[in-house]
Amino acid sequence: MTAATSRLPSPLWLVILSAAAVAGIGMGLRQVMGLYLVPVSTDLGLGYAVFAFAVAIANLVWGFAAPVTGIVSDKYGTGYVVVFGAVATAIGILLLYAARSEAGLYLSGVFLGLGVAGAGVNAVVGAVGRAAPPEERTSAIASVGMGSGIGILIALPYTHVLIEALGWQTSLLVLAATAMLILPLAIPLSAGPAATANAAAAPPQDARAALAEAFRHPSFWLLNAGFFVCGFHVVFYGTHLPAYVASQGLGPEVAVWGLTVVGLGNLIGTWLAGQWGRRLPKRIGLSLIYAGRAVVFLGFLYLPMTAFTVIALSAALGLLWLSTIPLTSGLVATFFGPRWMTMLYGIVFLSHQIGSFLGVWLGGAIYDRLQSYDAMWWISVALGVFAALVHLPIAERPVARMAEPAAA
Amino acid sequence: MRQSEHPTTMATRSAEPEAMPAGVGYVVNGVLGLLIAGGLYLIAVRGEALVADLGALVALICG
Numbered sequence: 001m002t003a004a005t006s007r008l009p010s011p012l013w014l015v016i017l018s019a020a021a022v023a024g025i026g027m028g029l030r031q032v033m034g035l036y037l038v039p040v041s042t043d044l045g046l047g048y049a050v051f052a053f054a055v056a057i058a059n060l061v062w063g064f065a066a067p068v069t070g071i072v073s074d075k076y077g078t079g080y081v082v083v084f085g086a087v088a089t090a091i092g093i094l095l096l097y098a099a100r101s102e103a104g105l106y107l108s109g110v111f112l113g114l115g116v117a118g119a120g121v122n123a124v125v126g127a128v129g130r131a132a133p134p135e136e137r138t139s140a141i142a143s144v145g146m147g148s149g150i151g152i153l154i155a156l157p158y159t160h161v162l163i164e165a166l167g168w169q170t171s172l173l174v175l176a177a178t179a180m181l182i183l184p185l186a187i188p189l190s191a192g193p194a195a196t197a198n199a200a201a202a203p204p205q206d207a208r209a210a211l212a213e214a215f216r217h218p219s220f221w222l223l224n225a226g227f228f229v230c231g232f233h234v235v236f237y238g239t240h241l242p243a244y245v246a247s248q249g250l251g252p253e254v255a256v257w258g259l260t261v262v263g264l265g266n267l268i269g270t271w272l273a274g275q276w277g278r279r280l281p282k283r284i285g286l287s288l289i290y291a292g293r294a295v296v297f298l299g300f301l302y303l304p305m306t307a308f309t310v311i312a313l314s315a316a317l318g319l320l321w322l323s324t325i326p327l328t329s330g331l332v333a334t335f336f337g338p339r340w341m342t343m344l345y346g347i348v349f350l351s352h353q354i355g356s357f358l359g360v361w362l363g364g365a366i367y368d369r370l371q372s373y374d375a376m377w378w379i380s381v382a383l384g385v386f387a388a389l390v391h392l393p394i395a396e397r398p399v400a401r402m403a404e405p406a407a408a
Numbered sequence: 409m410r411q412s413e414h415p416t417t418m419a420t421r422s423a424e425p426e427a428m429p430a431g432v433g434y435v436v437n438g439v440l441g442l443l444i445a446g447g448l449y450l451i452a453v454r455g456e457a458l459v460a461d462l463g464a465l466v467a468l469i470c471g
Contacts (some may be wrong), residue, residue: 242459
C-alpha cells in the first residue's frame with residue numbers, strides 16, 4: 001500500500017450509494033448496543049455499570065480514532081479504512097458474544113469503537129467529498145447522512161425482534177454477519193486520493209502541514225465549537241427524552257413516537273441541508289439550524305407538555321438533527337479542499353463526541369440534583385444561541401494556499 | 409501500486425456526474441421503502457418494549 005495508491009474511480013452515484021450503505025450499516029450497528037445491556041449483564045452476572053462503561057469506551061474510542069482513520073482514508077483510500085471498520089465491528093460483536101468477564105466487554109467496546117470509526121459516517125465523507133464536484137459536494141454528503149439516518153432509524157426495531165426471536169447471543173452472530181455486508185461496499189470507495197474531482201486544483205500538502213494549517217485557521221475552531229454543541233444537543237435529547245417524558249407524566253409511547261419522528265424528520269432535514277449547501281452559504285444554514293434548535297428547546301420550557309407538543313417539537317428538532325453533517329463537513333472541504341477532508345472532519349467530529357459525552361452526563365447529573373430537566377433545557381437554549389452566533393463570523397472561502405497554482 | 413490519474417474521466421465527472429441508472433434507482437428506493445416501512449411497523453407494535461429495554465441504560469446514566 002502506498003500513499004499514491006489509486007484505481008479507476010467509480011461513478012459518483014455508486015460512490016454515494018456505497019458510502020451511504022456503509023454509514024447506514026455501521027451507524028445502525030453502533031446504535032443497537034444499548035439493547036444488550038440487560039441480557040448480557042444478567043447472563044454474565046455483571047452489574048449494568050460494566051456494560052455501560054464498555055459502551056462509553058466505544059464512544060470515546062470512536063471519537064479519538066476518527067482523525068486517525070481519517071488520515072489513513074485520505075492517504076491510502078477509504079476502502080482500506082472501511083474494510084478495517086467492518087472487520088473491527090465484527091470482532092467487537094463476536095467478543096461481546098463470547099464475553100465472560102469485564103475485560104471481555106471492555107475489549108469488545110474498544111473494537112466496536114474502532115469499527116464505527118472505520119465504517120461510520122465520519123469515515124466516508126472524504127471519499128464522497130473527493131468524488132463529487134464542489135458544487136455537488138454538500139448534497140452528496142447529505143445523501144450519506146440520510147443513509148446513516150435510515151440505519152439509525154431501523155436498526156433498533158429490527159435488532160429488538162432478532163433478540164426476542166433468537167436470543168441475545170445468536171442475534172449477535174446475525175449482527176456480525178451484517179457487518180460483513182460492508183466489505184463489498186468498500187470496493188467503490190477504494191479510489192485513492194488522486195481520484196478527486198478537482199485533484200489538480202491545489203498544491204500538494206502532507207497531513208502534518210494540513211493539521212498545522214487547520215489549527216491556525218480561526219474558522220476551523222469556530223466550526224469545532226459549533227459541532228461540540230451539536231453533539232451535546234442530539235445525545236442529550238436522544239438519551240434523556242424517555243426519562244423527560246416520564247417526568248411529565250406522559251406514557252412511554254410518547255417517547256417512542258417522539259424519537260421516531262426525530263428519525264424521520266432527520267431524513268428530510270438532512271436532504272434540505274444538502275440542497276441548501278448547493279446554493280446558499282453553509283455557515284448561515286448552520287447558524288439557522290442552531291438558532292432553530294434554541295427555539296425548539298424554549299418550547300420545552302414554555303409550552304404545555306402534552307403528547308402532541310412533545311411529538312411536534314421532536315419533529316421540528318428532527319429537521320434540525322444531523323442536517324449539520326453535510327454543512328459542517330462541506331465547510332471543512334471549502335476551507336481546505338477535499339485532500340485531507342476525512343482527517344480534518346475527524347477532528348471536528350472529536351469535539352462532537354466530547355459534546356455528546358457532556359450532554360448525556362450533565363443531563364443525568366442535573367436531573368439527579370434538581371429532579372427537573374429545566375436547567376438542561378436552558379443550557380441547551382444558551383448553547384444553541386452560542387452556536388448560532390459562532391458560525392456567523394466564519395470565513396466561508398478557501399484558505400490562501402488553495403488559491404495558489406498546483407505547480408507552485 | 410502505481411499512481412494513475414484519469415484526466416478524461418475526471419473532466420467528464422467534474423462537468424456532469426454520471427446519473428444513477430433508472431433500474432438501480434427503483435431497486436434502491438424499493439428496498440429502502442420496505443426497510444423503513446417494516447421498521448416503522450415494528451416501532452408501532454413493539455415500541456414500548458423497545459423503550460423499556462433501552463430504559464435500563466438511561467436509568468443507569470440518570471442514576
